[in-house]
Amino acid sequence: MMTGPVLVPILGDQLSLDISSLADRTPDDTLILMMEVAEETTYVRHHKAKIALILSAMRHFAEELREAGWTVDYVRLDDPANTGSFTGEVTRAVARHTPRGVLVTEPGEWRVAQVMEDWRTTLPVRVRILPDTRFICPxxxxxxxxxxxxxxxxxxxxxxxxxxxxxxxxxxxxxxxxxxxxxxxxxxxxxxxxxxxxARFEPDAITREVLDMVAGKFANHFGSLDNFGWPTTRAQADLARDNFLEHxxxxxxxxxxxxxxxxxxxxxxxxxxxxxxxxxxxxxxxxxxxxxxxxxxxxxxxxxxxxxxxxxxxxxxxxxxxxxMPGLADANGLDATRPLPEFYWTGDTAMHCLSDCVRTTRDNAYAHHIQRLMVLGNFALLAGISPQQVADWYLVVYADAYEWVELPNVAAMILHADKGRLASKPYAASGAYIDRMSNYCGSCAYNVKRKTGPDACPFNALYWHFLARNEKTLGRNPRLAHPYATWRRMSDEKRAAYFDSAEAFLETLEPAEPGWARS
CATH class of the missing domain: 1.25.40.80 (Serine Threonine Protein Phosphatase 5, Tetratricopeptide repeat)
Structure with missing residues (x-):
């Protein structure tokens, strides 16, 4: 029978002193396990800055816990004995410390929840999984x-x-x-x-060490580390919060x-x-x-x-x-199958809006919500790109992307892959919306005022192409009644012009190389 302390694994997105797994614990009878594991850095090929942010924040949080009196067993990514998985490291920790039990807060992602459930039968000690009380709605x-x-x-x-x-x-x-x-x-x-x-923050010694490791170990991952300035400590996050509220x-x-x-x-x-x-x-x-x-x-x-x-x-x-979940991960209510275009990685497109949104994504691991929804997402919706490939891309490239927040936003809200369970209509828009809400169009190679032809904004023809090819599924949606009525009133010649322009543009799209998101 094991008689050691209670082992409390804390994951990389659970960096809260009031996490439920510590709520009723005391430092003298608790051992905290924190793990940097290869599986979590590469199950998709995360943006370099995202990996650096999580690992740096984890290392800073471990120091914060130690200063508060907790004992922390910290396994670094470059530890030669690191097994590379949560299960491997929890198993090793149980063998090292002979705890009398494992107490953990539920994870944010479905796949990790399945891993934790397996611990109940594979580990030689009792495993308790507690609700994550940091959310306002249980x-x-x-x-x-x-x-x-x-x-x-x-x-x-x-x-x-x-x-x-x-x-x-x-x-x-x-x-x-x-x-x-x-x-x-x-x-x-x-x-x-x-x-x-x-508010941006100059990397300290801990963050610089992480940045150097990420630059070497993940050199072939998407993104830049040059502008890294995300808050990696609670004190920095508080400063960033106050900066926003005031300014x-x-x-x-x-x-x-x-x-x-x-x-x-x-x-x-x-x-x-x-x-x-x-x-x-x-x-x-x-x-x-x-x-x-x-x-x-x-x-x-x-x-x-x-x-x-x-x-x-x-x-x-x-x-x-x-x-x-788990059905949402495979949902494809509009039967979209086109592969993700290469320009989502390179930004090499004459569409100014898309090139700028890819640039800020590459440089910062960030784009604001309208860029994500109405430019990058809108194009993926109109072009009929595979929901699974689009969701993988969003999960890779953004510093705030975890599957629990990314997948429903992308598959359901942006791509309508859930057939309207979440959103009452697709967020589809032509170039007129982007022109109204941005200054992109004034310096774009395409003319947003033109509806068809090689120099017309591609969003314009793609919008009608999207509605036409999905009329069987979306044609009775009351929130799309007006655009469908407009489409049906068009002459055959005008509809053919839209359709031909969209098809001609779609034929120019180069698919991304295999293995861009998952090795």
Whole structure:
């Protein structure tokens, strides 16, 4: 019988002192295991900066735990004895320390949950898996909310979360009389817009060591390390939070959908990597944003839009992931099979919007949500690219991408692969939307005003091509009634011109090389 301390494995996205697996533990009877394992760095070929961020944050968190009195068994990626997997390292730790049990917080991803379930039968000690209490809505509550509903729309979930948290509420009514100020948050790119810089952090000795290792070990992975400045400690994440609340939150709402070439962060928070790692508490962040409004330092529409992204969209997406898995990973409701184009990796395309979005993704492991949804995602939807390949790409390239948040956003919201379980209609748009919300089109090789022909914006013909080829599936969607009515009124010649232009453009797409995402 093993009589040692309780072994508490903490994963790379569980970097919170109040993680549930430590809630009732004391340092004198607990041994924390942290593992850098090869499987997690290469199950997809993650962006170099994403790997560096997670490993650096893990090493800093281990030091924070030790300073707080905890004993940490830390296995580095370059340890010659490292088995390369969670199961291998937990098994080795059980043999080293003979713990009387393993206590772990549930993971964020389906595949890791299956691994943890196997520990119950493969390890010689009892394994307890606890809920992740860092989320505001427990999964059991989400499943109860979803049960029996014909439509699982985020807006209704969001209103329940507002009532539950009391955020921006006046009694049982929303502050300002409206639940949602989205219509006031659609400002385009004003000419003299000058967003303040986000907080960036000079790498310390720990981060520099990680950057050097990643540059050598993952040299053939996508992305650059040149601009690395993400917060890797709780103190840095707090500074990044305060910088956003003071300098960018007031204009976040108005310009949250705007895109400007070379302005990679605009007024966005860029806090999602820190939140998803566990360095920031999402509910605390929302309460701080609410305080900015109550003290008159930020307008209601900006604060409501920001809070909606966290207690509404983030919590809803997490619930939908666990509700729909594992089927969501293979969903392809629109039968999209085209391979991912090579320019998603190189940025080598004459479409200015796409080339700039790939550039910021490569340089920063970041693009803001409209770039991800309405440029990169919209093109993938219109071109009929395989949902599995698109989801792999998003999982690879963004520092905040974990499957629980990435997969439902990509497969369901962007690509409508779930046949509308999550979103009531596809987020399909022609070049006119990108022209309205960005300054990309003015310096593009293609003419956004032209609808067909070799020099016309490809989004224009692709939009109608998408609707035409999916009419059997989408033609009765009430939210697409107007565009389908327009399509049906077109002359045969005009429809043929759109279709021929789209087909001609699609034939020019070069597929990415094999093995670009998964080795």
């Amino acid at each position: 999964l059991t509550d989400f499943f109860q909310w979803a049960a029996g509903r014909r439509e699982l729309r985020m807006e209704w979930f969001y209103r329940d979360m507002r009532r539950k948290t009391g955020l921006l509420m006046e009694g049982d009514k929303p502050e300002g009389g409206k639940w949602n100020y989205d219509t006031e948050n659609r400002g385009g790119p004003d000419k003299d817009l000058d967003p303040p810089p986000i 960018r939150l007031p204009l976040f709402g108005k310009y949250q959908d705007a895109m400007v070439a070379g302005e990679d962060f605009m007024f966005h928070a860029a806090l999602s990597p820190a939140i998803n790692l566990g360095l920031l508490d999402p509910l605390d962040l929302c309460r701080r944003a609410e305080t900015e409004w109550r003290k008159g330092r930020a307008p209601l529409e900006a604060v409501e839009g920001f809070i909606r992204q966290i207690i509404g969209w983030r919590e809803y997406i997490r619930g939908m992931y666990w509700l729909e």
